[in-house]
Amino acid sequence: MTHATIPQKMRAAVWGGESSRLTVETIPVPTPQADEALVKITACGVCHTDLHVLKGEVAFPAPAVVGHEISGEVVSIGEGTRSDGSIEVGTQVIGAFIMPCTQCEQCRAGRDDLCEKFFAENRLKGNLFDGTSRLTGAQGERLSMYSMAGMAEYAVVPMSALASRPENVPAEEGAILGCAAFTAYGAVRKSGLAEGETVAVVAVGGVGSSLIQVAKYQGAETVIAIDVADEKLEAARGLGADATVNSTDRDVREAVLELTDGKGVHVAFEALGRPETFTQAASLLREGGRMVAIGIAPGGVTGEVEISPLVRRGQTITGSFGAVTRIDLPAVAQLASDGGYRVKEAVTRKYSLDDVDAANQALNRGEITGRAIVVM
Known part of the structure; x- marks a missing residue:
């Protein structure tokens, strides 16, 4: 052996x-x-x-x-x-x-x-x-x-x-399936994303850009990418984002409401792990919306969330560290093989x-x- x-x-x-x-x-x-x-x-x-x-x-x-x-x-x-x-x-x-x-x-x-x-x-x-x-x-x-x-x-x-x-997945680039794609896949699965729903991705680095691909493949109608760097937002469009918002140029919540007929998104993913982006992601939800927190923060760091909208509008916030390895890693490999990632x-x-x-x-x-x- x-x-x-x-x-x-x-x-x-x-x-x-x-x-x-x-x-x-x-x-x-x-x-x-x-x-x-x-x-x-x-x-x-x-x-x-x-x-x-x-x-x-x-x-x-x-x-x-x-x-x-x-x-x-x-x-x-x-x-x-x-x-x-x-x-x-x-x-x-x-x-x-x-x-x-x-x-x-x-x-x-x-x-x-x-x-x-x-x-x-x-x-x-x-x-x-x-x-x-x-x-x-x-x-x-x-x-x-x-x-x-x-x-x-x-x-x-x-x-x-x-x-x-899979043979049709490149050997070198395939490495990122074990975290970037795997983490995104687990987060989308935990979000309960349904076909036709709207999504916001706050911070489009390695995991955030992966979330765009997975969410689109799972049927999201509109994916809004949010970041501070125009270069990353341009790349996000290339991966399937339907709209982008640079948070240094305009109010993110206001922009998202304009893009969603004043309702907010069904699902918001936070992929950076900073207090301000955590709070921002929660603010983008519509009634019954779900936020999935993915970004890792230094120990002791907290994020503020307004209580009344969370309670009155039936919103949820959940954490997602990764996916279920024995089930989801083969699924992620197949996703890449099928062209979905x-x-x-x-x-x-x-x-x-x-x-x-x-x-x-x-x-x-x-x-x-x-x-x-x-x-x-």
């Missing part, structure tokens, strides 16, 4: 914890255990969620390797793995950032997105489900894993977090692993429209 040409060493982007910078180091190639696969990484997405970790806005133990949306080839499967045969050595795969243990109460209830072990062990401690990391540094020191620690040439991934990549248009920049720090700094400066990827 192992490819014959696996090296002993690999290059990985390591975060030391002292600053937000990444350095490329040579470290041992990890070994998968039962129910895990070793994936030779083709590409890994550059995401704001990693950036929150690098900037210390989300608590995570350093030193670590980040990177949580990947594409690649399975080159080894851990001894004792229970497999249905869908993922084997040689399978081209994508990997989701939510890696369900499959055994906890939430996973047994079909809520992979609330997996108890994933949040307790991986997101809090940088481990896999057995309470240990698979990564060590050049001197043998432990390295934490953020999801599968995909910003490296190889990564150990739980089998539960993998799906095969155009990964080549969603990916706007490619970096080499040597330039991974530059990629994150560009993201931090707000220079990346859509999604960037690091190609190994």
Whole structure:
């Protein structure tokens, strides 16, 4: 169950914890255990969620390797793995950032997105489900894993977090299916979006631009993209947005009401995680409207919502961290295969692993429209 040409060493982007910078180091190639696969990484997405970790806005133990949306080839499967045969050595795969243990109460209830072990062990401690990391540094020191620690040439991934990549989905760009598209798909599903409804997307970065594609494919009649950058709004139109609003130029609520005959939208997605955009998204809802909050904020940050409209108009606000991995990751892969999610248009920049720090700094400066990827 192992490819014959696996090296002993690999290059990985390591975060030391002292600053937000990444350095490329040579470290041992990890070994998968039962129910895990070793994936030779083709590409890994550059995401704001990693950036929150690098900037210390989300608590995570350093030193670590980040990177949580990947594409690649399975080159080894851990001894004792229970497999249905869908993922084997040689399978081209994508990997989701939510890696369900499959055994906890939430996973047994079909809520992979609330997996108890994933949040307790991986997101809090940088481990896999057995309470240990698979990564060590050049001197043998432990390295934490953020999801599968995909910003490296190889990564150990739980089998539960993998799906095969359809042949007609590009290998490099397909990496973004595991977070940008996956997160958008889960949010649209939780919104209960019905065909013919109107949608507002507040902040059209990697996830926001993905929301446009998924919402249009699911039947939204009108999608309104809202951002502060004209370049991002122009790109949003190219991905299917029917109207755009630059919030630095005009009052967003007033603009949305004009576009919706004074009623507001059926569904508003907030994809940035800032108090002002959270409040803004809630203000755009019509009677019975639903807001889905997706953007991650630093710990302790709150957003204000006016109470009376929420109560009197029967509105709802829900959070959505991702999707249900074992069901939705294959569905997202099929969505891309069917043309409902155009990964080549969603990916706007490619970096080499040597330039991974530059990629994150560009993201931090707000220079990346859509999604960037690091190609190994």
